[in-house]
Amino acid sequence: MISYFCIFLDYDRMRQMMNLRDKNNSRSGKIDKRIIFAIIGLGLFFILGFVFVFYFAKDKVKTLMADNLSNFQLGIRDLENFNFASATLEFSNSSDSLSSGLNKSLGSLSFLFNNGGPFGSLLDISSQVSNLSQKLNDIEGSAFTFLATGNGQNLIASLNSVQDNISKLNNDINSISNMFSVSGFDVFSEADLLSLRTQSINLQNFLKDFIPWFSSNDTHHILVLLQNPSEIRPTGGFLGSYADVAIKGGNIQSVTLKDISDVDLGFKKKIIPPQPLQLEVSRWRPADANWFFDFRSSASQTASFFEQSDFYSASGTKFDFVIGISQKVISDILALTGPVSISPSSTISKSASASSSQITFESDTFLIQLQKIVQDQLAKKSNYPKDIIKDLSIGISEKIVNFSDQQKQSLMSMFVSWINNKDILLYSDDNNIENFFENIGASGSVANLAQNFEGDYLAIVDTNINGQKSDLYITQNVDFQSQINSDGTVNDNLLITRTHTGDQSPYWWYNAKNQDYLRIFVPLGTTLLNESGGVSQKINPPISYKNNGYTADPLLSSIESTRKDIFGYPVSTYQESGKEVFATWAKVSPGSSTTISFNYSHRLFVAPADGVVYQFIFDKQSSVPRHYKFQIAAPIGFQFKENGLPLYEYETDNLPGRFIVNLTLKKI
Numbered sequence: 001m002i003s004y005f006c007i008f009l010d011y012d013r014m015r016q017m018m019n020l021r022d023k024n025n026s027r028s029g030k031i032d033k034r035i036i037f038a039i040i041g042l043g044l045f046f047i048l049g050f051v052f053v054f055y056f057a058k059d060k061v062k063t064l065m066a067d068n069l070s071n072f073q074l075g076i077r078d079l080e081n082f083n084f085a086s087a088t089l090e091f092s093n094s095s096d097s098l099s100s101g102l103n104k105s106l107g108s109l110s111f112l113f114n115n116g117g118p119f120g121s122l123l124d125i126s127s128q129v130s131n132l133s134q135k136l137n138d139i140e141g142s143a144f145t146f147l148a149t150g151n152g153q154n155l156i157a158s159l160n161s162v163q164d165n166i167s168k169l170n171n172d173i174n175s176i177s178n179m180f181s182v183s184g185f186d187v188f189s190e191a192d193l194l195s196l197r198t199q200s201i202n203l204q205n206f207l208k209d210f211i212p213w214f215s216s217n218d219t220h221h222i223l224v225l226l227q228n229p230s231e232i233r234p235t236g237g238f239l240g241s242y243a244d245v246a247i248k249g250g251n252i253q254s255v256t257l258k259d260i261s262d263v264d265l266g267f268k269k270k271i272i273p274p275q276p277l278q279l280e281v282s283r284w285r286p287a288d289a290n291w292f293f294d295f296r297s298s299a300s301q302t303a304s305f306f307e308q309s310d311f312y313s314a315s316g317t318k319f320d321f322v323i324g325i326s327q328k329v330i331s332d333i334l335a336l337t338g339p340v341s342i343s344p345s346s347t348i349s350k351s352a353s354a355s356s357s358q359i360t361f362e363s364d365t366f367l368i369q370l371q372k373i374v375q376d377q378l379a380k381k382s383n384y385p386k387d388i389i390k391d392l393s394i395g396i397s398e399k400i401v402n403f404s405d406q407q408k409q410s411l412m413s414m415f416v417s418w419i420n421n422k423d424i425l426l427y428s429d430d431n432n433i434e435n436f437f438e439n440i441g442a443s444g445s446v447a448n449l450a451q452n453f454e455g456d457y458l459a460i461v462d463t464n465i466n467g468q469k470s471d472l473y474i475t476q477n478v479d480f481q482s483q484i485n486s487d488g489t490v491n492d493n494l495l496i497t498r499t500h501t502g503d504q505s506p507y508w509w510y511n512a513k514n515q516d517y518l519r520i521f522v523p524l525g526t527t528l529l530n531e532s533g534g535v536s537q538k539i540n541p542p543i544s545y546k547n548n549g550y551t552a553d554p555l556l557s558s559i560e561s562t563r564k565d566i567f568g569y570p571v572s573t574y575q576e577s578g579k580e581v582f583a584t585w586a587k588v589s590p591g592s593s594t595t596i597s598f599n600y601s602h603r604l605f606v607a608p609a610d611g612v613v614y615q616f617i618f619d620k621q622s623s624v625p626r627h628y629k630f631q632i633a634a635p636i637g638f639q640f641k642e643n644g645l646p647l648y649e650y651e652t653d654n655l656p657g658r659f660i661v662n663l664t665l666k667k668i
Contacts, residue, residue, distance in 0.1 A: 135162050152251035159207060167204065198439070199439075209430050220246070221246055222323060225290070226242060227327075229367075231469050235299075236290075236422070236622030255393075266310035267310075271550065275560065277465060278542055292577075293519070293576070293621070295425045296434070300322075303319040324424070331367070334366055337399040339360050340395045341395070343358055344358075345387045370389060371507075371509065420441060422620060422621075447619055454605050455617065457617045459520070459620075460520060464515065467515040468510070470509075472510060473500060474502075475627075476497065477627045479495040485635055489602070489603050489604070491600075496595065496596045500593070516588075517585060518596065519581050526602040527600060527602070531596075533595050536584075559574060560574065608635045609667075611665065611666075612665045614665060615662050616630070618655065630649065633646060634665060638665045640664065640666065642662075648663055
């Protein structure tokens with residue numbers, strides 16, 4: 001075909017050469033000009049025909065690609081939600097449908113698109129992602145078995161295969177955008193592939209650091225924090241018990257479940273505790289290290305305290321990962337396994353709670369039952385009052401190992417829900433791994449607001465101090481009303497009603513007065529206009545920290561140095577995690593309710609205007625059940641494009657870990 005172009009472009013030169021040959025060789029016959037024009041015309045016919053067919057076919061291919069876009073996008077959503085089986089099906093359907101549709105629509109011309117180019121690259125991507133999803137699905141179904149049965153090398157091989165798959169996928173994704181724009185295949189915008197590209201790069205970076213760590217022949221440790229929501233703390237509960245999981249060569253070497261008091265006893269550092277905690281303790285200890293709402297800060301602090309305790313420092317133990325687990329995880333697993341009956345250790349079997357040889361735990365009641373047994377053991381001055389937790393964990397693990405394929409899929413779906421709802425929080429001191437946790441919503445971070453952030457932010461953080469286990473019987477209603485004003489200010493009214501139903505429990509540890517150190521995280525520069533319902537709490541240092549050689553923690557000190565009391569209110573303010581924090585105390589007795597209200601205002605980056613997107617972000621505290629009602633009112637003369645109304649309302653009992661609302665202002 002290129003030769004036809006050459007004939008056409010060099011026609012004059014060719015004619016001169018032919019005339020010269022005619023003069024020099026009289027025996028040669030004269031070539032008819034009509035033959036030359038016929039050849040040129042035939043070439044042009046083929047060229048124009050090819051161009052016509054290509055562009056006619058390209059439109060068909062673009063239509064075919066657009067028709068299959070939904071399958072591709074559904075596959076991406078499934079990957080985001082860790083639904084690997086469904087993602088495999090969607091991507092496989094997309095690839096098969098594209099290929100068969102191409103052959104059906106274009107027949108013998110399909111070779112023009114099947115090999116290379118944007119369509120071929122899309123087929124490659126669909127195939128690569130389908131293979132990736134299948135491999136992840138296989139890992140999902142076998143990972144726990146591999147770890148528990150000493151077959152970690154198989155898991156490592158699977159992870160290496162996934163890593164190779166991702167590398168090929170990234171190469172295809174990086175080239176396909178340019179192909180689309182150059183060739184005119186504009187069915188997919190850059191945004192269509194952005195999610196897949198982001199996930200792929202994040203997973204690649206994660207595996208790059210995780211596989212060497214996981215496959216190392218050195219012993220590595222994971223700290224699993226079992227957070228008790230009956231005594232709520234910023235990251236989800238008091239750290240009464242924990243597990244030390246040792247990993248070596250891709251296998252679990254040991255799982256040691258311990259009472260955190262062992263670590264506390266070995267922690268000899270003299271560190272000044274947070275001021276509110278001085279009502280309860282004179283020295284900051286590992287059990288109280290999860291003081292910060294940002295899980296990354298709390299996890300790092302907790303791991304550091306553990307490592308400095310004589311309990312671990314003598315062996316040089318370092319914790320590379322920290323996992324926070326709420327009671328919801330255990331409850332959901334028990335709902336999946338069904339009741340778990342265990343034969344408790346000898347110390348527990350003597351308890352009055354264990355009148356038979358076995359104890360049966362069920363999803364809805366296990367936490368109260370565990371607490372009752374532990375309290376009985378403490379009353380008996382048992383050396384190991386929490387051994388029952390170890391017994392229960394063994395019983396649950398034995399059932400998980402024997403899960404059916406359907407139960408494994410259900411467990412993975414639960415895992416996604418736990419991540420989304422902050423029932424599982426993950427931390428690593430490795431930047432690539434921590435970034436991966438952040439990108440999948442598992443890091444428990446406080447949302448980072450851009451300097452030009454146009455919107456509002458809220459987090460409500462409870463901390464039980466000297467309130468026993470009463471939080472299990474606290475219910476809360478949150479009513480948030482926000483008014484966006486034309487001058488660029490936002491006025492918020494927050495009502496929090498706390499009701500204590502512990503009087504309905506026969507156990508004294510639930511009947512105690514609830515004492516909550518309540519913190520409200522709002523945008524920097526927010527001004528408190530009014531407050532009611534909070535109470536003041538005088539805190540005197542239990543000892544002279546200076547005279548007794550105590551030191552201040554750098555992070556805690558930097559936060560508390562910004563602390564100021566607000567005149568006329570039992571409220572202090574300070575800055576933490578890039579937010580303004582209003583702090584007060586809320587106290588409520590069993591059978592009673594109390595309501596705390598905050599009125600405050602902040603200024604937007606720019607004044608409201610037509611088309612401006614206003615964003616509201618709410619970071620939920622793990623393990624704190626609340627009923628939420630949100631109302632956001634547009635400025636006078638505006639409505640929200642999303643609902644066509646000047647008021648956005650949302651009410652729920654079940655928020656994700658991070659709740660984000662984007663509202664576009666539209667001038668009426």
